[in-house]
Amino acid sequence: MQLLDLLAPTVLEVFDYETIKARKLALVVELMKAKGIEYIPSESDDLMTMIEADAYEEMLLRTRINNAVKAQLLAFSKGSDLDHIGTTRYGILRLEGSKPYALFTFSLSSSLAYNVTLPKGLQLGDVNAKVALLFEDITITAGNLSAVGTVELQEYIESSELKTEIILTPLPYVASAIQNENFHDGANSEDDERYRERIWLSREHKSTAGSIATYIYYAKTADARIKDVQIIDDTLGVVKVYLLSDSGEADQVMIERVTDALSKESVRPLTDFVLVSSATIVDITVTADIVLYDLTYEAGVRELIINEFNANTMIFNKSLSMAKLYGLLESEQVKDVSITAPSASVNIAANEVIRVALTLNFTGAA
Template identity: 35%
Template sequence: MMALVELPDIQFVEQDVDTVFLELVTVFQGITGRTLNRSDPEMLVMRAFAQLFVQQRVLINQVAKGELLRYARGVILDYLGEPNTPRLQAEPAVTTERFTLSIPLVTPQIIPAGTRIAPDGAEGTIMFATREAVTIPAGNTTVDVLIECLTPGVIGNGFLPGQLTTLIDPLPFVASVTNLTTTAGGADTEDDDSYRERIRMAPESFSTAGPEQGYIYWAKTASAAIVDVAAITEKPGEVTILPLLEGGIIPTQEILDAVTEKVNSRKIRPLTDKVTVQAPGVVPYDIVLTYYINRERAAESAVIQAAVIKAVESYALWQKSKLGRHINPSELISKIMNAGALRVEVVSPVYTPITDLQVAQDANINVTFGGLAND
């Protein structure tokens, strides 16, 4: 993420009610030639008008600030990104599906584009379909083809290998179908924060010299599911790109292929660069800790325990949502303390440096409530 310049909060028009009230009194006295006393009824009227004017000025400030990239949201942000950096729309999850024939055939067997497959027990609530037509050559019994979820978004993510086995559109001689990889890459429409960051990085994409931020920008455009990208060069002319998916998910081969196709475009990659896209290395760690709650807050114990569990989950997500983020138990302790714990005894993790080629992921989580304690 590009570092932001430290700037003060901007205010286009004055919105302090006392200042506006004094302005109204000054104008009134200047026009009428009267000096108002605190008990004059005109003072109450102008106080009411001051409240109304301040509400309008607050709206003016919000609208004016919304035209700046740092504050823009929603459709205004879409206009700021248009036309060179459009918002990434929702994308379907993808995986590789294998079609297997019951016997080898003497003629090629066509698997049409749009052939639908569903997971067992889904009852039609979620389906996948082949992106393109493929052919099983004569004498062969299998073919692998890319399939995508018919419902864009994260709903199609997370189906493990061997779970997409129901062929909705029967085909002659096709005995079975199964997915070879976990479905991934499904993403909802790009949120404002991610979109704002891409707009800010867009000027880097104009360069044809292969800058680091330029490669990161183009890699992120390959899928809305990508939340972080590292572009590393260890030898002149050789670039390694490592994408990371939302929720700290390691990209599947299908996502890696999509990024590879994007960054190797003739209009993006310098001819002298050799660009390789690979998944980041995983550094596993365990969360093992015991926490205590202040005895004076015993009545809140159940609420605090639930908040601590959410804090641990929040930490695990934070830790794996960025490449090169060091394993930091201080962040874990901070979140648990903010959730209401009196003190925390952490056995694991310990502080561990992580390189830009790696991402830390929680393996086992063991959180123990140690009971009530005194300050």
């Protein structure tokens, strides 16, 4: 059972303004008749204005009640209401985001006859006390003056132009740290839908049986940039974890974050060997000639097609048949479609996703 499979609960009322107004009007007519007064409703009289105002107030109140109920339900809750459900009922906090990173070159003042290892967690900063940490150990080998390593800015943000080249950790052999690029590939706070999914998956996260949901939960918790996770356990004792990022391929930082998270004894059964890697992206170009009944609808049809492809691609193990491609290109405004590429259905493996580039040529019906 998935959250999306749940029907709206009956406690959520379905109503509309006109129905409420008609009920109130009928009640007023009945009450007036009981007093011997024949009331003939008119849109211009003062009593009708009061009935309409009362109907509108009732609609607002019932909408507020519906929203209050939704705020208590995981499937419908949003924003701070969802934060309260996740935290108080499940013990799951919304991810603050992911920290951006950049490549740095670390240099010695002079070459040495032995290797020098710069430890993971080495601190760097700037004049405004912003801090960044070396993401993993790097080694400047004997006889060499420098090595390149990844440094992670300690802020949850998509990117930053900060320069954190001041070495704060005492290292007598390192003369300098030079930042080679801006910090990139971070992420802002987790959105509601992703947070909701992790809350739902968290029902499994205390399991020591190594369930698929457990691995997905911990993988998505390790990096807020992860869009989807595919678990394949077709080999005894080996669990293959494939990561799909918002932009497509998983970078090495994402892979290492997830590997660290899934390697903890509290997460991984002792009998499982976990291999983490990026999803394989299968790039295709869909070229189509589309005949519209009215060419003035081109912009709207183009947007509709783009949205349809966005919803049906970049999904693990989802192939695209020619029939499906035609279906994604057709709509009420489309008279005819001719696909020139691809020439056959595109079938993919479980660890693959399809990424589509669209070339759409529109003409009007003769």
